[in-house]
Amino acid sequence: MKIFKYSPLMLIGVVLSAQTISFTMDECIELGRKQGPGAAALRQELVQIEADFLADEARYKPQLTLSGEAPGLNRSINSITQPDGSVKFLPQSQMYSSLNLNLMQRLTFSGGSVYLSSGLRRVDLFGNTDDFYYQSSPLVAGIEQPLFQANENRYQRELNRRDYELKKRQLLDKMLRNDREIIQAYFGAVVAAMEMEISKVNLAVNDSIYYLSQRRYDVGRIAENELLESELARMNAQLSLSTASSRHEMALLELKLILGLTESVNLHLALPPAFPKIELNENEAVSNAREYSLLHLQHHLSQFQYQYRVKQARAARKPDITLSASAGFDQTAQTFPNLFRNLLNQQRLTLRLNMPLWNAGERKARILENLAMEKAADIHARYDEALYDQQIRHYIRELLRLQKQLEVAARADTIAIRRFDVARNRYLIGKVNITSLLLAQESQNSARKNYYTSLQLLWLSYYDLKRSALWDFELNKPITIK
Structure with missing residues (x-):
């Protein structure tokens, strides 16, 4: 997977206020990478990193x-x-x-x-x-x-190269965080739209129930308490629709801001995609993550710096x-x-x-100091790598758990829809009271929200794993910057 390499995306009419644009989740990510303010800032940071490296490398070319x-x-x-x-x-x-x-x-070879x-x-x-x-x-x-x-030229040039690679990995981490923010905003808007649609359906259902309850009350088939309960449910549905509409509007504005779209654009979001089938092997994932992770480069750079300090301290004892x-x-x-x-x-x-003839043991102490710092850094690196391995394993296990949770949520959503249909039909023929119908309706709404929430958590967890490992598990290769 390469960041900032975009597939063709039809954006004709984006600037037209009357144009309605429909995006899938992947298209939102592509658009956010192309014209979102977060991605634009990261592109400038990449330019700065490249320019800084070129300036450092220029020092080792002929200077006139x-x-x-x-x-x-x-x-x-x-x-x-x-x-x-x-x-x-x-x-x-x-x-x-x-x-x-x-x-x-x-x-470079001689200093x-x-x-x-x-x-x-x-x-x-x-x-x-x-x-x-x-x-x-x-x-x-x-x-x-x-x-x-000590060869200062060779050390400084190698340090510049390693620092350059580290900065690119850090930038890659920021890019994946930006992708995650886009996904989070996308799901926020999708869930808000789903809640608004549910609120509209609920209002329509409660309107019908209220009018039916009025007729039944008029002929004495139900008590006044049940009529009041249906009226209260209708009013609550109206309030829920108002709240859901406001949340949907705010969620869309947030998504448009992240994608770099104007507020006047009519944005329509397609339903979230199904989660891809990925074969995850813990040991293989940990091995790949160790090699390409940001932590791996940070530790190697730190060890390189401490090793050179020891070399400098030892050279200081020589003429x-x-x-x-x-x-x-x-x-x-x-x-x-x-x-x-x-x-x-x-x-x-x-x-x-x-x-140096005599310095009261200063240079010897400096050598011991830098050796101790090098060993301490190595100990911390081993500990951090162990924690990192645990983190990758945790992400993988959490991903598998969320996949099972999504399957349960999908099944629960299907059951809740069927339960509401049964309860509504039985209510229409007078077999159940209004309370049972409202409970079935609430269960259906809750099951639908749980399904989309589970899907959102699954996608976010997957991007957390990708960001931490800097590895594309779908394509089975490292994530790089072109």
Whole structure:
């Protein structure tokens, strides 16, 4: 199953206020995914997640930068090295400008970086003799490489990838929650419509019963108490219809809001679909859920972070050495064309050393701290996974229980309808009193509501299982984002 991949849906005339639109439950879900405000917000969140990942990945591709200074003014006393090696402090007034082009590439496999650069600099001297000089470095290649340290580049890139997958799973969880909200709103509107129709039928039935009771009372076949009881039932039916109509209107407005429809649209809902036949194996479901669940990724990301912290703490006890090396060409001249003639070689090599000698046991304590945190995270992960397995098993067993409950509710609905028909016919021929008829009517209404409520609970429970496992049990494959 893929989220945000929609089957064709005929929406011609959605914006027309006079158009009546009929939707099944699946079509409501598709429409909610396509134009509902919740799904629209989730699509923007997906764009943000993708853009954030692309920005992180771009850091590990070649980076081209242009930098410069113009003008830079300096008037101060500086140390000037003389030809004989002595140093004199002389006042200087100068203006300098520079332009540099740099191409840098981070190295994931080693944790260092390599670069190519080209630069141009001009220095103007003011004073007794106004003069200026150019200095150029047409091409310089270099490397910066930390030694004996944790590979920050490789860790950060892998962390970004894992975090990206985790965010997508979290977004998928939100999408399935949005689907569940659509189903809940759909059933809310269906049940409200069913209650309104029942109230209309009840009112019609109670009207007929009341008029029949009046005639029977007029000829002395029933007592006044039974007439009053039928009149009271008629009034209660009128109140029930008014309440049911209001609830139906509110339920439709809520569903339209979730689906992104205007209030003026006349929305008609088809009856809920039968629940599909799904073969559920607890052990197989738990195994699949473990592999694709949000919890699985969260634990792996947490363990990865703690393992790197331990590696960093251990590396901190070793000498921190950074190798810097470069080679290229440079030249200086007072005229621009001469800058690129008879280029001179330049080489630089530097080893920067930072060696811990004594820190009162701080680094050892840091290692123990991070090891303890890693083990604690592993213990919590095992416990959470055990709870998660129980949750998946509970969802499956609850789903099976609700399937049986739906079968019972369907049978009870059939029996209640038959019972009411029998009671009504017997009342018409005077074999039962009004109380028995009203009880049969109430049982029929209750059985019908219980059936739709059971069907709603079954669908919601199924979507809870899908969301928790991120697995489509109908298609027997993981749920993904396209």
